[in-house]
Amino acid sequence: MPLVVQKFGGTSVADPEKILAAARKAIRAQQAGNQVVVVVSAMGHNTDLLIELAAQVNPNPQDREMDMLLSTGEQVSVALMAMAVDSLGAKAVSMTGAQMGIQTDSTFTKARIRTISPERINKLLADGNIVIAAGFQGIDQDFNITTLGRGGSDTTAVALAAVLHADACEIHTDVDGVYTTDPRQLPEARHMCRISYDEMLELASLGAGVMHNRSIEFAKKYRVPIHVRSSFSDTRGTLICDASESPSAAVCGAAMAKNEARITVQGVPDRPGTSFGIFKLLADEKITVDMIVQNVGEKDRADISFTVPKDELSRAKRTIEQACQSVGASGFTYDEGVSKISVVGIGMAKQTGVAQQMFRAIADAGINIQMITTSEIKISVLVSLANAQACLRAVHASFSLQQQPLDAAVWEELPARTNTQADLQKLVADLQAADMEKLSLSDISLADDQARITLAGVPDNPGLAADVFDAVAAAGVFVDMIVQSYDGFEGETSISLTIPRKQYQACLQAMNALANKFNFRSVHGSEQISKLSVSGIGLRSHTSVAIGMFEVLAAAGINVEMVNTSELRVNVVVASHHGVQALKCLQGRFGPTRTA
Numbered sequence: 287m288p289l290v291v292q293k294f295g296g297t298s299v300a301d302p303e304k305i306l307a308a309a310r311k312a313i314r315a316q317q318a319g320n321q322v323v324v325v326v327s328a329m330g331h332n333t334d335l336l337i338e339l340a341a342q343v344n345p346n347p348q349d350r351e352m353d354m355l356l357s358t359g360e361q362v363s364v365a366l367m368a369m370a371v372d373s374l375g376a377k378a379v380s381m382t383g384a385q386m387g388i389q390t391d392s393t394f395t396k397a398r399i400r401t402i403s404p405e406r407i408n409k410l411l412a413d414g415n416i417v418i419a420a421g422f423q424g425i426d427q428d429f430n431i432t433t434l435g436r437g438g439s440d441t442t443a444v445a446l447a448a449v450l451h452a453d454a455c456e457i458h459t460d461v462d463g464v465y466t467t468d469p470r471q472l473p474e475a476r477h478m479c480r481i482s483y484d485e486m487l488e489l490a491s492l493g494a495g496v497m498h499n500r501s502i503e504f505a506k507k508y509r510v511p512i513h514v515r516s517s518f519s520d521t522r523g524t525l526i527c528d529a530s531e532s533p534s535a536a537v538c539g540a541a542m543a544k545n546e547a548r549i550t551v552q553g554v555p556d557r558p559g560t561s562f563g564i565f566k567l568l569a570d571e572k573i574t575v576d577m578i579v580q581n582v583g584e585k586d587r588a589d590i591s592f593t594v595p596k597d598e599l600s601r602a603k604r605t606i607e608q609a610c611q612s613v614g615a616s617g618f619t620y621d622e623g624v625s626k627i628s629v630v631g632i633g634m635a636k637q638t639g640v641a642q643q644m645f646r647a648i649a650d651a652g653i654n655i656q657m658i659t660t661s662e663i664k665i666s667v668l669v670s671l672a673n674a675q676a677c678l679r680a681v682h683a684s685f686s687l688q689q690q691p692l693d694a695a696v697w698e699e700l701p702a703r704t705n706t707q708a709d710l711q712k713l714v715a716d717l718q719a720a721d722m723e724k725l726s727l728s729d730i731s732l733a734d735d736q737a738r739i740t741l742a743g744v745p746d747n748p749g750l751a752a753d754v755f756d757a758v759a760a761a762g763v764f765v766d767m768i769v770q771s772y773d774g775f776e777g778e779t780s781i782s783l784t785i786p787r788k789q790y791q792a793c794l795q796a797m798n799a800l801a802n803k804f805n806f807r808s809v810h811g812s813e814q815i816s817k818l819s820v821s822g823i824g825l826r827s828h829t830s831v832a833i834g835m836f837e838v839l840a841a842a843g844i845n846v847e848m849v850n851t852s853e854l855r856v857n858v859v860v861a862s863h864h865g866v867q868a869l870k871c872l873q874g875r876f877g878p879t880r881t882a
Contacts, residue, residue, distance in 0.1 A: 288453040289411070290315050293325040293421065293443035297460045298517035299363050300330035302370075308517065309370035311458070312416050316376065321411040323450065325421045325443040326367050328359025349394035353423075353433045357383070360420035360439070367418045378416045381407070383423035384431065388442070390424035396435035397424060402449045419446060437498020444501045448508035455505070455512050457497065462516035463524035464489075464496050466687040467540045472679055474688040478538070479522075480695040482530040484854060485538050488630040488664050492541035502526065530632045532691035536640045537631035540687060542678045546576070547599040548624045548657065548668060549606055550591040550771070553616025557586075558845045562836035563613045564590060564606075569833050571605050573598050577626060577666060578832070579659050579771045580849040587616075589780075590849075591657055591771045593668070596622055624656065625674035628666040629681055635662045638764055642755040647684035649749035653677050658751065658770035658781070661852030665768070727822035727831075727876055732869040734816045734862055736766070737790035738848070739797055740782040743807020754781060754800060761796040763789045767817065767857060769848055778807070782848060784859065787813055815847065816865030818872060821855045831876075832856045838871040 292315065294308045308324070316322045328336075336355050340347045347355075364380035371378035387403030410417050421439025424432050434441050440457060447455035461469070462477065464486065469475040481489075483506035490499040496514055505512050505526060515523030531538055554560050561580060568575055577593040594602045599622055606618050627648075634640040644665055648655060653676060657668035669677050682688065744750055751770060758765055767784040785793050790813050801809045820831055832849075835856060839846055844867065848859035860868050 287321050288319065289321040289323070289450055290454045290456065291323045291325065291443050291447040291450070291452045292456045292458060293439060294327065294367075294458045294517060295439065295460070296327040296330050296332070298458050299326050299367065302366070304517070305329075305363075305366050305370050306374070308458070309367060309374055311517075312371060313374055313376045316416055320453075323407065323411070323417045323419055323446055323452070324367060325419045325439055325446065326360065326363040327421050327439040328356075329363055329366075332359040332362070350430060353394045353397075353431050356433050357420070357423045357431045360422050364418045364420045371416055371418070376416060377414055378418055379410050380418040380420070381410075382420045383442070384425035384429070386419055386446075388424035388445070390426055390432045390434070392426040392428070392430065392432065394430075394432055397426070397432035399424060399434070399441070399445050402445060404446075404449050407446075407450065434500075437500060440498045440501035441504060444504040444508075444510050444512065447510045448504060452510070455510050457512055457514045458517040459496065459514065460517060461496060461514075462519060462521045463514050464526070464539075466538070467678060467682055468542070471542060471675065472682055474682070476688050476690065478524050478531050478694075480525045480527065480529060480531045481538060482528060482632055483526060484663055485530060485630050485632060486526045487854065488628070488661075488852065489539050489541050492543055492626065492628045492630070492664075492666070497526070529695070532633070532694045534633065534693050535631060535685075535691045536633040536637045537629045537685040537687065538633075539630050540678060540682045540685075541628050541630070542674055543626040543628075544671060544674060545596045546593045546624050546626050546668070547596045547602075547620060547622040548591060548593050549599075549602060549618055549620045550589055551606060551610065551615050551618045552589050553587045554590055555586065555614050556588045556845065558843050559836075559840035560588075560613045560615075561590065561846050561849065562833065562840045564609045564615075565833050565836060567605050567609045567612065568602065571601055573602050573605060577657065577659055577668065578849050578851045579657055579769050580846065589771055593624070593626065623671045624668050625671045625677075626666055626668055627674065627677045627681060628664055629685065630664050632663050634665070639759055641665055641765065641768060642752070642759045643684055644681055645752040645755055647680045648677055649752035651676055651680040652748050653680070654746065654748045655751050655770065656746075656779075658768050659850045660768040661850065661855055661857075663854075664852050667770075727820060729819070729821040730869070730872050730876060731819045731821070732816055732865050733819070734865045735787050736784050736815050736817050736859075736862075737787040737793075737811060737813045738782060738784050738815045738859060739790070739793055739809065739811035740780065741797060741801065741806050741809055742780050743778045744781055745804060746777050746779045750779075750804065751781065753804070754797075757796045757800050758783070758793060761789075761792050763793045763796070767848065767850055767859070769850055784815065784817060784848075812861075814862040815859050816862045816868070817857055817859050818865070818868050819855050819857050820872060820876065834875050835872060838875045839868055842867060842871050844868050844871070 368380040390397035421442040512526040
């Protein structure tokens, strides 16, 4: 019999009427011939109320006791949902995380799932029950109640769908699917029929609030298609799966993250170990680091910029003061009036000119770019918070995201799961035997055919980045990494790009012509660089990967010249004569099996 996991968020179970509506959806799914597991969040703002209550008793409550308290919100919801199903004439049993056999580690308030034992759920389903499962929670090996952190109910739903091998995992929410950007920010945002795991993972971490990134990591790792749909209607919604909406579109969506602050560490000694020293201190303080940009240094000094959540800025500043003394940096600056604007799309990995188009749209809107970082399927820029909305609108319009591509998927073409029985048996065994949220690395690679060009002293004016990449495109040069950062001089910025080594001279000639026109301070580069990449699922939630890369390279005396990061990959640039040694260091750290 087919099995469906349905998840209802807090707004979908906010009052008795909505709980009854959700119960009706679950019963209809069962009457259609499915076994049904329903995962629910705490009602409405109940979690916020519990947090406020705790603060009135203790301004600094213990994490273990917070988990004990917050888990009660879901316990209320599952009991009420089971009562609602019963009142409508169907059988239901409510279960906490512990009763479902969800075992986690002991990291209170943000625990990771290790294993799920589905035997009890399967027995209840076989007896004709709708199983009502508490999201957001589990139990550690010492029987302590743990919670999974922000977005934990999404993670519970996808994890259960994986271990039960559900035929569908439906996320019922207050929107009717995934849009090209947040429709609350741009009314012209367009609903998408389908989006790939990689694209959704990037968008989820960039500010798209429909799904949490940990749940998408689960879905990608265990090949669980997710159906995002409205709690309040029967519209089809959006499928998150292996395939993107359009095979021809370079960009599928745009995102705006407003809760950002930028820190730039200035005058960092350009020698092995400095990046590790800075980010190890931040990690020890459990400060979330997002957009990391390290550009090529001048006169044995470099600058490293990164973003942190605005509510963590105070702690980050205190930590960076210590880091400056530790590594010998000259100081740091910060800005909490910034916003990150990003475009995402699998198609940009194969199409040129995407960065050029984005930068030109921003320039035409009269908006200055403060930082740039790129990955294979994402380009992010940092702009002033005051210009964020206009920047998002300009970028969204530039890629015509409001218009459906001619080759966009339709529901009749959506892929079905095609696993064999042997595949299913192996998957279930893996899920029950392993640490489910263990970091899974897919590739550790070396690209030793790269060159790098750095433009120093670029006037920090709107449109300069667009002019640079117009010239690059005109020269027919294919650009890989792009890093723009503060370069230590007031009113100036620095831009570096990596390109194929065979195109170095053509690109250098184009950049020298541009430097004469716009009076850059210098243009310099190297034909002898190597790019090392570590790819996998969970790089954002497992911050140890970037720190581990910095640590092993520092121990080997290898200097990191450039850094950029994404949800699926961390890239570093080193001198080419260190390339093979650096690759061996990374393979030694993360293991030949590429798991950590």
